[in-house]
Amino acid sequence: MSIEPSTPPSRPRTIRGHREGRLGRSPFGPTGPAVLLAVGYGVAVAAWTLAGDVLPGGRWLAVHLFTLGVLSNLVLAFADHFGTTLTRSPAANLTGRLVVANVGAVLMLTGVVQGRRALLGVGATALTGAVMWSWWQLRRMRRRAVGARFAWIVRVYERAHGMFVHGALLGVLMGLGVLSGPWYVSARVAHLHVNVLGWGGLTLLSTVVFFGPTLARTRIEPGADDRAAVVLRHGATGLSVGTLLLLGSGVGGVLGVVVRCLAAVALGVFAWAATTTCSAVVRAALRSRGAPARWSVVAVGLWFPAMVWADVAVVAYGWWDRLDALGVAVGMGVLLQAIVGALTHVAPMLRGRTFAGRDRMVARFERLATIRVALFNAGLLAVVVAITIGGAAGAVMSRVGWGTVGAVVTSHLLAGLVPARTSPESPVVSRVASRYRRDG
Structure with a gap:
């Protein structure tokens, strides 16, 4: 992407093949509905979290609104988007899924809250069925891909979908009371x-x-993808075996x-x-400069290994009371923070209608x-410390932390x-635009 030096700084940039200052369709366009659904569920999560046990379902519903509403919509959408991209497959319609x-999800949550087993079932x-539909699409794309460097990632997506089913x-x-x-x-x-x-x-x-290095506007560390392909295959197997053994305990x-x-x-x-994979991403992100999502990527890369190793200790000693924290x-530290970082990157592409509008949104996130x-x-x-220590001091810390x-x-x-207005560029926007011109 380039721009003529004579283009006035106060006008939206242009690209050949489009009307003045207009962007073509965003590559993340198909994920837009899922993102909006996730935002809606996120508002509901906030309401149920703040209300405590006042609203039906209480904390249990807040957790499942996040996992089944926010997380599941984004996983379904972005797994399909990246699966299509990485295997160079034609895009399929995601609306039905x-x-x-x-x-x-709505019927299931309603059935649990109201005690109606038929709705739950x-x-x-x-x-x-929707997750299996997605799994089948991913599997078909991967099998048809020839010589795709990152096809192994789609295979990991398939395994994650299988874990959801279990x-x-x-x-x-x-929920049906079969296990007691x-x-x-x-x-x-x-x-x-x-x-x-x-x-x-x-x-x-x-x-x-x-995608972590992409968010941080840097390059993937040499050999990181090859190492991740090996360790994540073993890691997924370890998680599957560990889950079965937890059930058997x-x-x-x-x-x-x-x-x-x-x-x-x-x-x-x-x-x-997780440690091997995240370490490479953190090192790459630390080499970056100026990306709005850079520190979110670093934080996720630090929280994830720390928490899964803590989980190993919790399971080994049977400290089930520590599972809440x-x-x-x-x-929040891994999944939500990763979601926020990803949306920081995706939102300008979805909402910015012109190059100038996109630059302003990027500058807005950079501030x-x-x-x-x-x-x-x-x-x-x-919040984590508050849950761990409890008591009056914990309650105060929890309110401050959640706030x-x-x-x-x-x-x-x-x-x-x-929406970003297309007014004359500020110095911050001009700097962002200049970086895109230089990098593009």
Whole structure:
């Protein structure tokens, strides 16, 4: 992409083949509906989190609005987008899958909250069907790809989709009351691992290998993709084995302890894979300069290995009361922070109608970017500590922490949703535009 030197700085830039100052269709355009759905679910998550147990479903519903609403919509959309791109396959219509998935999620959550098992069963079937539909599309794209360098990433996406199906099955069995007593506890722990670390975490790890450096506006570290292809294959197997062993730990007694310790060893393989993958991404991001999402990428790359190794310790010792704090740290410090960082990159492409408008949105995200990331992580750390210590002091820390995290996320949403005006460029916008001209 280039621009003539004589173009006035106050006018939108032009590109051959388009009307003056107009951008062509964004490559992330097909993900737009899923992003809007995720934002809507995110608002609901905030409402249920702030309301506590006042609203139906309470904290349980807030968690599942995030995993089934925010996370699942984005995983389905971006796995399809990157799968299509990496395998050079023709784009398929995502609308049907999103409709089935969201109708299923709403029916499932309504069935659990209202105690209506029929709705739970129908909703879970529809949601699982949508994920299997996506899995089949990814598998078909990968098998048809010839010589695609990153086809292995699509294979990891497939494994993450398979883990969602297993997690959904465990969730339905718990919701229907089939599993009880110690088996309910072991199934719940297995359900959390396969959904949070499998469906969300494994998808993130395979994506961050190439998309993390893109967010940080730098190059992938030489050999990082080859290493990730190997370690993530073993890590996914370790997570699968660990989840099965966690479920088997419900047998109780000495045998249950042995099975639980073996599960910790298997999860250690996943933690090793996460550490190896994230380390390369962090090193690449630290070499970058000026990208709005740079520090978000670094923070995610530090939180993820720390939390999965902490999870290994929690499983080894059976500290199930620490899972709440761990779940918040992974959900907010890893998954939500990665989502916010990705949307910082995608939003200008989706919302910017002209080159100048896109540049203004990028400049908007760049302002105070480092401070926002610092505040987000400080707030998150306060929440995790508050959950761990409890009591009156913990309650105060929790309110302050959640308020800080909410304020930062809200500022990102406003920056991405408010249209950018095409007024004369400010010095900050001019600097951003100049960088794009130089790099483009």
